[in-house]
Amino acid sequence: MKIQVINPNITAAMTATIGAAARQVAAPGTTIVATNPTMGPVSIEGHYDEALSVIGVLDEIRQGEAVGVDGYVIACFGDPGLRAARELARGPVVGIAEAAMHAASLIASRFSIVTTLSRTKVIAQHLVHSYGMERCCASIRATDLAVLDLEDASGAARASILQECRLALKQDEAEAIVLGCGGMADLAIELTHDLGVPVIDGVTAGVKFVEALVALGLGTSKVRDFAYPVPKPCGGLLAEFSRGL
Ligand code: 5HY
Numbered sequence: 001m002k003i004q005v006i007n008p009n010i011t012a013a014m015t016a017t018i019g020a021a022a023r024q025v026a027a028p029g030t031t032i033v034a035t036n037p038t039m040g041p042v043s044i045e046g047h048y049d050e051a052l053s054v055i056g057v058l059d060e061i062r063q064g065e066a067v068g069v070d071g072y073v074i075a076c077f078g079d080p081g082l083r084a085a086r087e088l089a090r091g092p093v094v095g096i097a098e099a100a101m102h103a104a105s106l107i108a109s110r111f112s113i114v115t116t117l118s119r120t121k122v123i124a125q126h127l128v129h130s131y132g133m134e135r136c137c138a139s140i141r142a143t144d145l146a147v148l149d150l151e152d153a154s155g156a157a158r159a160s161i162l163q164e165c166r167l168a169l170k171q172d173e174a175e176a177i178v179l180g181c182g183g184m185a186d187l188a189i190e191l192t193h194d195l196g197v198p199v200i201d202g203v204t205a206g207v208k209f210v211e212a213l214v215a216l217g218l219g220t221s222k223v224r225d226f227a228y229p230v231p232k233p234c235g236g237l238l239a240e241f242s243r244g245l
């Protein structure tokens with residue numbers, strides 16, 4: 001099977017990190033294609049950035065559908081464009097926040113999310129609510145790292161994330177950690193070892209969820225909510241998104 005892992009920001013180095021993490025866990029029969037849009041923000045750190053990223057995500061899905069991709073992971077913790085992507089896709093589409101939270105809920109009673117900028121905590125809270133995870137989410141902590149700080153190889157970002165994880169375990173009674181950024185995908189194994197509790201990255205969790213769904217013969221339901229988009233013309237810069245004409 002072919003799984004496309006989409007980094008919604010346009011930072012190729014982060015896409016490479018995400019793709020490498022995805023390939024580490026992919027099953028022998030799974031091909032991982034890691035992509036990012038050519039248009040959009042270099043990082044996604046709030047509602048405005050997320051909105052700008054959605055068209056690029058949908059364009060990546062459109063291209064994936066044209067070449068028979070079996071399933072998709074949207075590798076940004078805001079899960080931008082997830083529901084719209086499901087309308088476009090035949091196969092399953094999973095967001096990394098959704099995947100990580102569901103994985104955590106299967107192995108721990110309470111998990112904490114450790115993310116980047118404090119301002120993105122509300123977005124994470126909205127997702128916790130949207131996914132029905134209030135009963136499991138002990139806390140949402142921010143490191144106040146910028147997303148692209150994760151690309152700094154100095155280890156400073158990792159130290160900051162580790163510190164917040166320790167506080168979540170000690171003060172918030174968390175039993176597992178959900179990493180709140182696609183750019184943290186390469187840290188989960190080390191942090192699990194350092195902390196002695198499960199640290200879950202949504203990229204790798206998302207790949208395994210999509211593999212399982214495809215292996216079960218399950219694609220996105222095309223009845224009602226996620227039916228293919230209503231055919232209609234689009235204008236201006238979005239003219240190429242016209243459908244069914
Ligand atoms: C992400 N932003 O996973 C989110 C993280 C965040 O560019 N990739 C981004 O802080 O929302």
